[in-house]
Amino acid sequence: MRKVLQSMILWVIVPILSGCHGGNGTITDTTPGDTILLHYASNLTLIEFEDYTVAQLRNPWDTTKVLHTYLLVDKERELPDSLPSGTVVRTPLTRSVVYSSVHCSLLKQLGAIESIGGVCDLKYIKMPEIQEACQNGSIVDMGDAMSPSVERIIDLSPDALLLSPFENSGGYGRVEKLNIPIIECADYMETSALGRAEWMRFYGMLFGKRSTADSLFAVVERDYHELRTLAASSKSVPTVMCDLKSGATWYTPGGRSSIAGIYADAGASYIFREDKRSGSIPLPFETIFERGQQTHFWLIRYNQPTDKTYGELEQDFAGYAGFRAFRERNIYGCNTHKIPFYEEVPFRPELLLRDLIKIFHPGLQKEHQLRYFSKLAE
Numbered sequence: 001m002r003k004v005l006q007s008m009i010l011w012v013i014v015p016i017l018s019g020c021h022g023g024n025g026t027i028t029d030t031t032p033g034d035t036i037l038l039h040y041a042s043n044l045t046l047i048e049f050e051d052y053t054v055a056q057l058r059n060p061w062d063t064t065k066v067l068h069t070y071l072l073v074d075k076e077r078e079l080p081d082s083l084p085s086g087t088v089v090r091t092p093l094t095r096s097v098v099y100s101s102v103h104c105s106l107l108k109q110l111g112a113i114e115s116i117g118g119v120c121d122l123k124y125i126k127m128p129e130i131q132e133a134c135q136n137g138s139i140v141d142m143g144d145a146m147s148p149s150v151e152r153i154i155d156l157s158p159d160a161l162l163l164s165p166f167e168n169s170g171g172y173g174r175v176e177k178l179n180i181p182i183i184e185c186a187d188y189m190e191t192s193a194l195g196r197a198e199w200m201r202f203y204g205m206l207f208g209k210r211s212t213a214d215s216l217f218a219v220v221e222r223d224y225h226e227l228r229t230l231a232a233s234s235k236s237v238p239t240v241m242c243d244l245k246s247g248a249t250w251y252t253p254g255g256r257s258s259i260a261g262i263y264a265d266a267g268a269s270y271i272f273r274e275d276k277r278s279g280s281i282p283l284p285f286e287t288i289f290e291r292g293q294q295t296h297f298w299l300i301r302y303n304q305p306t307d308k309t310y311g312e313l314e315q316d317f318a319g320y321a322g323f324r325a326f327r328e329r330n331i332y333g334c335n336t337h338k339i340p341f342y343e344e345v346p347f348r349p350e351l352l353l354r355d356l357i358k359i360f361h362p363g364l365q366k367e368h369q370l371r372y373f374s375k376l377a378e
Contacts, residue, residue: 039221040195043067043186044202051080055202060189061167068184072205089160089181092208096183097153099145099163101125103185105343106200109216112207117158120145126340150174160206164188191278193258193265193349194224200347223350224265227357231267234361240268241292241325242299245317249282262349266356271295285319297359298325299373303337309377332359332373341372 033054036046043058052073059067069086073079079088095117098104101124107113108127118140119130133139140156142148145163153161158180163172165184172182183206187199197220204213240263243252253259255275263270271291275281292298302308310329314321325331334341345352351371358368 036201038198038201040192041187041190041198042192042195043189044199046202046205051077052083053205054084054086055205057184057186060186067165067186070181070183087181089183089206091206093159093206095156095158096160096162097140097142097148097156097158099148099161100185101127101130101343102188102346103162103203104130105340106203106347107207109347110200110204110207110209110212112209115207117156118142118152120148120163126343147173148175150178153178153180188346189278191256191258191261193262193353194221196258197221197347197349220348220350224353227350227353228265230364231265231353231357231361234267234364236361237267237269238296238360239271239294240297240299240360241271241288241295241323242301244300244302245285245288245319248284250285250288251280251282252288254278254281258349262353262356266353266360268297268356268360289319289322292323292325294324296325296328296330298323298331299334299359300331301334301336301341304335305337307335307374307377308333311378313376329375331376332370333376334372334374339372345372 033047033049036048038044038046043060043063045054045056045058047054047056052071055070055072057067057069059065069084071083071086071088072091073083073088075090075092092115094115096115097118097120098107098116099120101121104113104116104119104125104127107116108129113129116130116133116139119125119134120142121144122131122134122141125131130139134141140152142152153175160181160183161175162183162185165186175182185199187196190196190199198217200213200217201210204210241252242259243250252272253270254277255270255272256278257280258278260270260273260275264273272281300308310326310331313326313331320326336342341352354365354368355370355372358365358370359373
């Protein structure tokens with residue numbers, strides 16, 4: 001269950017030192033730099049100087065502070081004599097350990113999959129290329145993301161570790177002492193879908209795929225805006241709820257989360273749209289039932305070998321049958337055991353938006369075939 005929740009909330013935050021430069025430094029170079037314009041990402045700043053690029057990550061849990069500062073220096077050039085405080089990263093990265101399937105998938109889209117030297121949580125990565133590479137030894141399986149094999153990391157000698165920070169996580173354990181740059185992938189804390197997707201431009205810089213990342217994001221941005229305009233043309237605004245109960249708790253996205261934003265852009269009214277939180281909210285069943293009893297659509301994500309049915313859902317928990325969406329057969333499921341939802345959607349939100357518009361307003365995209373969701377069978 002821990003792994004499922006990690007996937008849904010989407011994957012660790014302590015300042016790190018690399019070489020002689022502190023990770024939490026501020027930009028102090030007196031030479032003017034060129035700020036790279038970012039339209040959506042609120043927790044990322046990119047500034048180009050003559051000999052290096054500064055990537056500054058704002059702490060999403062305390063926006064008055066800096067989470068991490070990186071100094072990207074081309075590995076073909078000598079290290080500048082004077083650098084501001086920050087973690088030096090020699091680019092492009094060519095042998096990195098990537099903790100999450102989300103970023104593995106992005107690197108594939110950027111044409112940098114060969115730069116993955118190691119991964120964590122292999123059994124949760126649905127990419128055949130990664131699975132095959134681990135079998136033939138070209139990619140190293142580092143084990144559990146919460147406690148990766150330090151010995152294997154040392155043997156690989158990677159040029160960076162890419163992992164996602166959590167608030168009050170307590171740090172990264174032994175890997176902090178390896179003098180390997182730790183790239184804190186805080187993209188998942190952005191509150192808009194395009195804000196998170198825009199982080200691909202930072203990752204493109206890290207892996208020498210800047211132009212590819214910029215081009216891909218331009219496509220994502222264009223298609224997303226076109227789809228949002230299409231959804232706005234519908235006169236109906238159906239209500240939507242999502243996910244399932246886990247034990248005694250029902251985890252549902254906060255009203256300021258990127259998924260809640262996508263629901264709104266798809267022309268639907270999310271039942272917790274007024275909530276001010278951006279993360280996942282743990283609620284009792286009674287609260288969900290009170291808000292969602294009369295909701296038109298219900299979207300669920302689950303992971304199992306076979307697709308869920310209405311019969312199985314009611315067998316899992318009889319209370320599900322009390323929802324209008326259950327009675328009217330308006331539940332759509334995404335089986336993440338088969339469908340790469342978590343791998344694709346964070347950096348390709350326009351693909352999910354297209355699906356949602358098809359579900360909420362089927363007349364607007366008559367030819368579109370659903371990519372992630374499908375109607376539950378009996």
